[in-house]
Amino acid sequence: MNYDLIVVGTSFASSFFLKKYLEKSHAGVKVLVLERGAYEPQRERIGRAQKMPFGLVPYVTNTSTGITYTNTNPGKPWIFDPSFGGSSNCWTGCTPRFMPNDFKLQSTYGVGMDWPITYNELESYYCETEEIMSISGPDSTPYPMSKSYPLPAHKFNTIDHILHNQYQELYISQPTARASKTGNRNVCCSSSICHLCPVGAKFTIENGLLPIYQDPRVTLVYNTQVLALDIQAGLAKGVITLSSGQTRTYEGNVIALGANAIFNAHILLNSGDTNEHTGANLSEQVGYYGYIHLHDLDNIGGSTIITANGFMLYDTPARKEASACLIESHNDPIIRAETGKWRKIAKFKFVFEDIPQSKNRVRLGKEEHIPLIEYHGHSDYVTRGYERMKNKLPDLLTKLPVEEILLDKNAQVSESHILGTARMSVNGKSGVVDMNLLHHSYRNVFVLGGSSFTCISAANPTLTLSALSLRAADKSF
Ligand SMILES: Cc1cc2nc3c(=O)[nH]c(=O)nc-3n(C[C@H](O)[C@H](O)[C@H](O)COP(=O)(O)OP(=O)(O)OC[C@H]3O[C@@H](n4cnc5c(N)ncnc54)[C@H](O)[C@@H]3O)c2cc1C
Numbered sequence: 001m002n003y004d005l006i007v008v009g010t011s012f013a014s015s016f017f018l019k020k021y022l023e024k025s026h027a028g029v030k031v032l033v034l035e036r037g038a039y040e041p042q043r044e045r046i047g048r049a050q051k052m053p054f055g056l057v058p059y060v061t062n063t064s065t066g067i068t069y070t071n072t073n074p075g076k077p078w079i080f081d082p083s084f085g086g087s088s089n090c091w092t093g094c095t096p097r098f099m100p101n102d103f104k105l106q107s108t109y110g111v112g113m114d115w116p117i118t119y120n121e122l123e124s125y126y127c128e129t130e131e132i133m134s135i136s137g138p139d140s141t142p143y144p145m146s147k148s149y150p151l152p153a154h155k156f157n158t159i160d161h162i163l164h165n166q167y168q169e170l171y172i173s174q175p176t177a178r179a180s181k182t183g184n185r186n187v188c189c190s191s192s193i194c195h196l197c198p199v200g201a202k203f204t205i206e207n208g209l210l211p212i213y214q215d216p217r218v219t220l221v222y223n224t225q226v227l228a229l230d231i232q233a234g235l236a237k238g239v240i241t242l243s244s245g246q247t248r249t250y251e252g253n254v255i256a257l258g259a260n261a262i263f264n265a266h267i268l269l270n271s272g273d274t275n276e277h278t279g280a281n282l283s284e285q286v287g288y289y290g291y292i293h294l295h296d297l298d299n300i301g302g303s304t305i306i307t308a309n310g311f312m313l314y315d316t317p318a319r320k321e322a323s324a325c326l327i328e329s330h331n332d333p334i335i336r337a338e339t340g341k342w343r344k345i346a347k348f349k350f351v352f353e354d355i356p357q358s359k360n361r362v363r364l365g366k367e368e369h370i371p372l373i374e375y376h377g378h379s380d381y382v383t384r385g386y387e388r389m390k391n392k393l394p395d396l397l398t399k400l401p402v403e404e405i406l407l408d409k410n411a412q413v414s415e416s417h418i419l420g421t422a423r424m425s426v427n428g429k430s431g432v433v434d435m436n437l438l439h440h441s442y443r444n445v446f447v448l449g450g451s452s453f454t455c456i457s458a459a460n461p462t463l464t465l466s467a468l469s470l471r472a473a474d475k476s477f
Contacts, residue, residue: 011086323385
């Protein structure tokens with residue numbers, strides 16, 4: 001069988017591409033989807049969690065192919081779920097858009113690199129992605145929107161109301177795929193167990209896009225790891241796979257890699273891709289928690305785990321020197337262990353963008369099916385962003401009755417975002433894929449997902465990478 005399209009992976013990058021591709025294709029088209037893991041329905045995941053201490057289920061599961069990567073820096077984990085639906089199963093569902101200047105960091109602020117695509121070119125696909133994911137969000141935002149969010153905004157907690165009154169569209173109810181109102185899904189229960197979402201409020205591939213995998217034009221094969229592309233005369237003729245210890249080749253006219261930034265790069269490197277940027281620039285945002293003790297204000301309410309996003313330290317001229325910071329107002333259960341002061345606390349996360357560095361990279365490992373990850377750390381741009389936030393924070397919070405500001409000195413080990421190993425660029429000298437996510441050298445290979453990110457915005461990546469997938473499929477016709 002020669003397939004019209006072979007899709008690798010079944011998470012956001014692949015599914016949004018496949019959805020648009022099927023919409024625009026004729027009835028006779030043949031699509032093969034290869035997924036390295038198995039399908040574990042959400043109700044079974046919850047059943048498994050109930051049998052474990054504290055209901056904990058590890059995010060990174062070993063698949064039938066064994067461990068998924070080797071790490072030279074075990075202090076820096078890269079978190080994902082290698083099964084049907086990928087990390088849509090365990091993501092938190094935070095979906096702010098990027099700011100227009102995130103796409104032109106170099107020309108606006110003289111740092112990083114411009115994307116070959118603009119905010120305006122992606123805007124209609126943002127709207128479509130928000131519709132598919134049924135995003136809950138506010139009426140006014142710091143980025144322009146041609147359509148309102150499909151569902152109403154989540155409710156603020158006490159301190160969010162105060163900060164929103166002060167900063168208006170720079171402090172908004174967080175746009176999120178955790179439903180605020182019954183529609184396609186149930187309403188968020190605000191229990192903060194988002195990695196398993198016990199009530200089915202959060203968008204996942206399983207609850208949102210399963211029908212595309214049941215389309216008669218699609219054949220889905222589980223427990224099959226794609227190792228490499230079969231490259232002949234500069235084009236991919238198919239993919240080479242590993243399943244139950246056996247390798248085989250599937251033939252296809254077009255290949256769409258949606259295996260995430262670690263495995264997309266690994267597949268390309270295994271295929272003999274010599275582009276110097278392939279595998280390089282592995283990055284993610286850097287997050288620090290901060291706790292604000294309040295004198296005489298109980299911080300209560302809020303209808304979801306993260307109630308607000310603050311953009312006060314995001315897109316400012318300071319970005320020439322210091323990284324943008326996205327503020328998240330966290331509403332998960334937390335109390336002060338002091339009599340009478342239990343609720344007199346606010347919790348924030350400060351999330352910083354990073355400038356990708358070529359020394360942080362995915363390489364080929366000793367075994368063909370296991371990539372090696374070398375991550376040396378984030379750039380100084382982040383350090384300066386953190387220092388700036390620390391200096392500015394007391395002034396930003398003057399409307400709150402602040403007793404004490406307690407900032408974590410150490411960053412979180414991971415933001416669970418894997419980005420940047422096949423970056424988008426105007427040509428093959430400065431990156432790996434073009435603005436339509438087609439590989440600069442292999443013109444029938446799409447490299448989807450966060451691997452294509454040219455710079456690492458402070459905003460969460462998944463809405464943007466899904467919109468890019470819709471656009472890539474749309475432009476392929
Ligand atoms: C705990 C957690 C919380 C998160 N919260 C948020 C959030 O709030 N907001 C946000 O924007 N992002 C969040 N993320 C990140 C988000 O989940 C990722 O950005 C998103 O899942 C990336 O989608 P993807 O399709 O590119 O890759 P993945 O979700 O990683 O999926 C890759 C798919 O490819 C398959 N695959 C991999 N290698 C191969 C291979 N060689 N052959 C065949 N199949 C393969 C995998 O099994 C999987 O199906 C979170 C992630 C985690 C882990």
